[in-house]
Amino acid sequence: MTNNNPIGLFDSGIGGTSIWKEIHNLLPNEDTIYLGDSKNAPYGEKSKEEIISLSCKNTEFLLNQNCKIIVVACNTATTNAIKELRTKYNIPFIGIEPAIKPAALHSQTQKIGILATKGTLNSDLFYKSVEQFKNIQIIEQIGFGLVELIENGKINSIEMKELLIQYLTPMIESNIDYLVLGCSHYPYLIPQIKKILPDNIKIIDSGEAVAKQTKTILSEKVGLREISEKSNQLFYTNANPKIISDILENKYSVAQINF
Numbered sequence: 001m002t003n004n005n006p007i008g009l010f011d012s013g014i015g016g017t018s019i020w021k022e023i024h025n026l027l028p029n030e031d032t033i034y035l036g037d038s039k040n041a042p043y044g045e046k047s048k049e050e051i052i053s054l055s056c057k058n059t060e061f062l063l064n065q066n067c068k069i070i071v072v073a074c075n076t077a078t079t080n081a082i083k084e085l086r087t088k089y090n091i092p093f094i095g096i097e098p099a100i101k102p103a104a105l106h107s108q109t110q111k112i113g114i115l116a117t118k119g120t121l122n123s124d125l126f127y128k129s130v131e132q133f134k135n136i137q138i139i140e141q142i143g144f145g146l147v148e149l150i151e152n153g154k155i156n157s158i159e160m161k162e163l164l165i166q167y168l169t170p171m172i173e174s175n176i177d178y179l180v181l182g183c184s185h186y187p188y189l190i191p192q193i194k195k196i197l198p199d200n201i202k203i204i205d206s207g208e209a210v211a212k213q214t215k216t217i218l219s220e221k222v223g224l225r226e227i228s229e230k231s232n233q234l235f236y237t238n239a240n241p242k243i244i245s246d247i248l249e250n251k252y253s254v255a256q257i258n259f
Contacts (some may be wrong), residue, residue, distance in 0.1 A: 003223025006031035006232070007214065008067030010058035013041035014149045014237075014244050016073025019096060022207035022213055023071065024233065026232045030218075030230045032226050033065050033239045035166040037259070038239035042147035043076040044117025044183070051119060055081035056113075059089055061236075068222050070215060072096060075116060075183050075206075079123035085185050092222060094214050097129060098182035099206045104215035113201075116144045116182025126182075143183060146238065150185045153243050160192060168173025181205040181246075186249065197233050227259050 005054070007027070009226070011021055013036050035058055043051050055077045061068055070092045072078045072085070077094035085093050098120065103112045113152035120126055121140050128210050130138055149160050171179065179201055181187060187205050216218050233252050237244050248254070 001219075001223040001225040003068050003218075004031070004225050005068035006070055006234075006249055007064050007218075008032045008033050008035070008051045008065065008072065008075045009020070009071040010035040010037065010055075010062060010077070011074040011196050012043040012076065013147065013185065013186055014039035015147065015150065015183060015188070015245050016071075016135065017033060017182050017189040017244060018245055019073035019207050019210050020090030022211035025203060026211040026215055027218070027224075029227045029231050030133065031234075033062060033067060033234045034236065034240070035061055035259075036235070036237040036244055037257070038151055038237055038243070041151050041230050042117060043074060043080075044119040044142075044147065046119065048080045048123075051077055051080040055085055059085055063089065063091065067091070069094065069214065069218060071210065073210075075100050075182050076119035076123075079120050079125040081111065082173070090215050094217065096184060097125065097207050099181050099204045099209065100129050100133065100138070100180055103178035103180050103204050104136045107136060107157070109175050109177045110135060111174055111176045112178040112180060113140065113141065113168070113174070113176040114180040114182050115141050115143050115167060115186060116180075118144075120182050138176070139171050139176060141171065142188065143167060146189065147183065151239075151243060153246060155188055160189070164189065164192055164196055165251075168193065172198065177201055179203050
């Protein structure tokens with residue numbers, strides 16, 4: 001089964017590029033179109049209704065680009081809007097949720113930490129995920145300010161370091177052995193986080209699992225691209241394109257759009 005239309009991805013900003021990288025590594029022959037809604041970041045502080053509205057707007061942009069599948073590369077949008085998206089649009093959606101299950105199943109201390117946005121931690125979908133693991137103590141922390149710093153190119157700033165120490169120290173003191181990153185922006189903080197966490201605490205995110213699920217759905221239901229020429233990777237943002245360009249190591253052009 002072949003389908004040469006592109007894979008569409010959207011996020012509240014640049015964070016979903018961490019998901020895009022995993023998908024592109026696994027499926028290098030696929031064309032992709034990435035939409036970063038940085039003007040409205042972070043989604044984690046918005047109401048459920050606002051998140052659904054923005055997610056529909058993003059979806060319609062990607063549908064107009066003839067995307068064959070849409071990856072909601074944003075934890076907050078997935079946990080708050082994916083049910084509505086699947087009801088409203090006749091296209092497969094791949095969501096991203098915090099990787100609580102593998103952390104809970106492998107934890108030796110029975111304590112795991114999760115760093116996520118307010119919108120994700122307060123969602124029904126997150127609550128249902130946590131409910132499955134009543135024997136595990138989950139230390140939740142809202143990452144206030146982290147997305148804003150990442151969106152402003154301040155990953156390695158003093159402010160970032162101070163916030164991470166503030167958020168992670170109680171988790172370390174609680175004896176967690178897994179830290180779940182519940183926002184697609186946060187994998188870009190892993191080098192910073194590793195400087196704070198002891199070596200015995202493993203960091204886990206959802207990127208690889210999302211890429212594998214995307215490949216499965218394309219292979220079984222949608223179709224993979226027929227390889228005839230080099231794949232195209234398009235990036236759009238409604239904010240400063242330099243931020244996405246820098247995080248992609250200036251390997252791809254990024255178009256700024258009014259959106």
